[in-house]
Amino acid sequence: MKKIKIGGVPEHFNLPWYITLKNKEYHEHDINLRWIDYHGGTGQMNKALREGEIDMAVILTEGIIRDIVNGNPSKIVQGFVQSPLxxxxxxxxxxxxxxxxxxxxxxxxxxxxxxxxxxxxxxxxxxxxxxxxxxxxxxxxxxxxxxxxxxxxxxxxxxxxxxxxxxxxxxxxxxxxxxxxxTPWPCFVIAVRDQVLRDDAYNVNTILEIINRTTSEFKDIPSIDRMISNRYNQQLDDVQEWLSLTEWSQQQLTSAEIERVQEKLLQLELIEKNVPVAHILR
Incomplete structure (x- = not known):
C-alpha cells in the first residue's frame, strides 16, 4: 500500500478529508493517505513541503504561490475552496x-x-x-x-x-x-511536491478524484450542519451561514487567478518578480 502524507489546518473546511479518511476510501485504491494537522497554518505547511515532511497540502492560495515563487519545489494541482476566506x-x-x-x-x-x-x-x-x-x-x-x-x-x-x-x-x-x-481570490488549493508528481502522479490523481466526489456532494450530506457544529464547537446558525458562503472546487485555478495573486503579492512587495503560470500550476 502506497503511503502518502497530506497536511492541513484542523478546521471545518477540511471535514471532507476526515470523512473520506474515516470511510477508508483511499485504502480501496491501495493508498494509505495519512493526514497531519498543522495548527501553525500555511507557513508551517510550506516548510513541511520544502523539507519533504509531507507530500501534499491543503493550503492558502496566496501563501503557497508566494512560497513557490520563492523556491518551494511544489505545484498547485487544483483548487479546493473556490470562495474567498x-x-x-x-x-x-x-x-x-x-x-x-x-x-x-x-x-x-x-x-x-x-x-x-x-x-x-x-x-x-x-x-x-x-x-x-x-x-x-x-x-x-x-x-x-x-x-x-x-x-x-x-x-x-x-x-x-x-x-x-x-x-x-x-x-x-x-x-x-x-x-x-x-481574500480577493479563491482561498484554498491543493499543492503537491514536484517529486511526488513525477513519481506518483497516478495516486495523486486518484486522491483528487475521491475528494472531489465528496466535496461536490458535501452540502447534501444529511445533518452536515449539525456534524460541523458538534465537531468544531460552533453555533448551528454560524455553521449554516458559513455553509451558505462556502463553495468547494473540483477544478484547477485559472491562469488569470494565478496572475491576480502574483500581481497583488508583487504590489505589496511580498515577491520580487512574477513567474510563468506553468511554474505554479501542474
Missing amino acids: LWGIHVAENSRYENISDLKGTDAAISRFGSGSHLMAYVNAENQGWDLEKDLNFEVIKNLEGALEELPKGNGDYFMWEKFTTKPYVDNGPFRRVGECP
Whole structure:
C-alpha cells in the first residue's frame, strides 16, 4: 500500500478529508493517505513541503504561490475552496481598540512570516490605505492558541484568522472582532511536491478524484450542519451561514487567478518578480 502524507489546518473546511479518511476510501485504491494537522497554518505547511515532511497540502492560495515563487519545489494541482476566506480582525477583549482604523501603526500578531495571517495583514493595510512600511509591524505568536494566550497580555495588538473558526472565542472571550477582510481570490488549493508528481502522479490523481466526489456532494450530506457544529464547537446558525458562503472546487485555478495573486503579492512587495503560470500550476 502506497503511503502518502497530506497536511492541513484542523478546521471545518477540511471535514471532507476526515470523512473520506474515516470511510477508508483511499485504502480501496491501495493508498494509505495519512493526514497531519498543522495548527501553525500555511507557513508551517510550506516548510513541511520544502523539507519533504509531507507530500501534499491543503493550503492558502496566496501563501503557497508566494512560497513557490520563492523556491518551494511544489505545484498547485487544483483548487479546493473556490470562495474567498473571510478573515476576522481580532483584538483582545480588554483592548482599547474599537475599529480597524485604530490599528494603524500597531503590531499585527502573526503565526509566522509567510503565513496567511502575515500576508493578509498586508492586504488589509492596503485596503485601509496605510503606509505598508510605517504602519505595519509584526509579532510572531505561532498559531491560534498562541494568539489566544498572547493578545490579552499585550503581545501583539490584533490578529487575523478565519472568522468562523474564531467565532467561539469572540462569543466567549478572549477576543473581540473589530472587522473583516475577505481574500480577493479563491482561498484554498491543493499543492503537491514536484517529486511526488513525477513519481506518483497516478495516486495523486486518484486522491483528487475521491475528494472531489465528496466535496461536490458535501452540502447534501444529511445533518452536515449539525456534524460541523458538534465537531468544531460552533453555533448551528454560524455553521449554516458559513455553509451558505462556502463553495468547494473540483477544478484547477485559472491562469488569470494565478496572475491576480502574483500581481497583488508583487504590489505589496511580498515577491520580487512574477513567474510563468506553468511554474505554479501542474
